[in-house]
Amino acid sequence: MFFRKDPRKKALVERALQQVEKMLWDMQDEDKDLSKLKLRKYQKTHFTSCSCPKCLEAKRKNNPHIRGILEDGFKVYVGEGTGDED
Ligand SMILES: [Zn+2]
Numbered sequence: 001m002f003f004r005k006d007p008r009k010k011a012l013v014e015r016a017l018q019q020v021e022k023m024l025w026d027m028q029d030e031d032k033d034l035s036k037l038k039l040r041k042y043q044k045t046h047f048t049s050c051s052c053p054k055c056l057e058a059k060r061k062n063n064p065h066i067r068g069i070l071e072d073g074f075k076v077y078v079g080e081g082t083g084d085e086d
Contacts, residue, residue: 012072016073016074019073019074020039020074020076023076024037024076027076027078032078033078033079034078036078036079037076037077037078038076038077038078039074039075039076040074040075040076040077041073041074041075042071042072042073042074042075043069043071043072044069044070044071044072045064045067045068045069045070046067046068046069046070050067050068052068054066054067054068055067055068
C-alpha cells in the first residue's frame with residue numbers, strides 16, 4: 001500500500017520511513033514498550049488566516065483538507081494516548 005509508481009511520492013514515503021525507523025530505535029534505546037506502538041499520519045496545515053492559493057481554494061470550496069501543508073509526516077508513540085498531548 002505504501003509504494004506507488006509516482007517517484008516523488010515514493011521518495012517522500014521513503015524519507016518518512018527513515019524518520020520512523022530512527023524514532024523506533026530511539027524509543028527502543030529509551031526502553032519504551034514497543035508492543036504498544038502506534039503510528040499515525042499527521043499533517044499540519046496553514047493557519048486559517050493564510051491567503052496562499054491553496055488556502056484560498058480551500059476556503060472557496062469550503063474544504064479545510066485541501067489547505068496548504070506546512071508539515072507532512074508520521075508520528076510514532078506508545079501507550080494509550082492519542083499522540084496529541086505533546
Ligand atoms: Zn496557505
